[in-house]
Amino acid sequence: MRSTASPPAFLLPREAYCGDEWFEREQRLLFAHSWQVVASVDDLASGGDYVTATVGGVPLIVVRGDDGGLRGYHNMCRHRGMALLEGCGNAGGAITCFYHEWRYDLDGELRVVPQRKAQFPDLDLTAHSLLEASVGVWEGMVFANPDPLAVPLMEELGELPAGIGSHRPGLLPVVARADLSARCNWKLLVENHIDVYHLWYLHKRSLADLDHTKFEHTQLGRHWASYEPLRSPDLATARLVRGTRVIGHIDERDRFGVGAHLIFPNVLLAANAEFFMSYAVVPVGPAECRMELRIRAEAGADGDALLDAARSFIDEDIHACERIQAAMASPWFEVGPLAREHEAPITAFHEHLLAELVR
Ligand code: FES
Numbered sequence: 001m002r003s004t005a006s007p008p009a010f011l012l013p014r015e016a017y018c019g020d021e022w023f024e025r026e027q028r029l030l031f032a033h034s035w036q037v038v039a040s041v042d043d044l045a046s047g048g049d050y051v052t053a054t055v056g057g058v059p060l061i062v063v064r065g066d067d068g069g070l071r072g073y074h075n076m077c078r079h080r081g082m083a084l085l086e087g088c089g090n091a092g093g094a095i096t097c098f099y100h101e102w103r104y105d106l107d108g109e110l111r112v113v114p115q116r117k118a119q120f121p122d123l124d125l126t127a128h129s130l131l132e133a134s135v136g137v138w139e140g141m142v143f144a145n146p147d148p149l150a151v152p153l154m155e156e157l158g159e160l161p162a163g164i165g166s167h168r169p170g171l172l173p174v175v176a177r178a179d180l181s182a183r184c185n186w187k188l189l190v191e192n193h194i195d196v197y198h199l200w201y202l203h204k205r206s207l208a209d210l211d212h213t214k215f216e217h218t219q220l221g222r223h224w225a226s227y228e229p230l231r232s233p234d235l236a237t238a239r240l241v242r243g244t245r246v247i248g249h250i251d252e253r254d255r256f257g258v259g260a261h262l263i264f265p266n267v268l269l270a271a272n273a274e275f276f277m278s279y280a281v282v283p284v285g286p287a288e289c290r291m292e293l294r295i296r297a298e299a300g301a302d303g304d305a306l307l308d309a310a311r312s313f314i315d316e317d318i319h320a321c322e323r324i325q326a327a328m329a330s331p332w333f334e335v336g337p338l339a340r341e342h343e344a345p346i347t348a349f350h351e352h353l354l355a356e357l358v359r
């Protein structure tokens, strides 16, 4: 919750949701220096395993080295800038550019340049290692940040790990993945995620078994964590999705309640008795974004059924945000007063976002 006594206010102008200039600024000043979920540790199990991702418009590679450590690089050959790898897979012992076959080892060092003696007689290989990116792991989620000098992931997360209660998603496998597209600015979905006020109304059916009057939420620096209990513990069994079971390691509080959290600026987390979900809202354009969902649950859980359960409220959220986006086409669009407590997290989000964009 905000500490100031002033009422919360919507601090961003309409252009922040529609304008190319805002989009470009956010990509450059915010996302190109942000930590984003790019994989699960299970995707990078062996030496040479790699994933590629684009963070803030910056193409990246995360690869597991022969020594077992994870390394991040810009997905850019130091010769003519070719994207070295695509998708995910195993690179073997080296990363070779397909254009002119410059070869880098998994430590990012340039090892082979074809026709080097004749064509590049003065080339200093050590000056052309792959550009580094930052990598971190939290609870089975692999994060990457294009900035090699980024604040380390755990330092950036600060108090957030303590805010997810007894959940330890790193103990659970990913049982479902999905990419959803939404015709709205990414910030609308973040604002919706931290808006307590809409739970009673937009989700009157999909989240009817939760006691919104007992919703607790805390601003943890730039991040945000929350918890709300079921209206009655008796509902716990009724809401179980078929083919799955309660997460074994969580405590009673988390068995009878749900959490929704935000890793600033755009990684949404949601947890209940059966699953832990990360869903980053990735900007695609000023009025377009993508949600990258990963659901973790006990091994053998029915991932499709859990995904359906999650989509019962996510689809409502996307629909609402797309309708706000459409309304924003009007030059008369404006936002009125915000709820004193239930929409206060939106103001905090705006304050932290604006602080990044003045860098
Ligand atoms: S661009 Fe990679 S070897 Fe030429």
Ligand SMILES: [Fe+2]
Residues within 6 Å of the ligand: 192, 193, 198, 202, 203, 313, 317
């Ligand atoms: Fe919602």
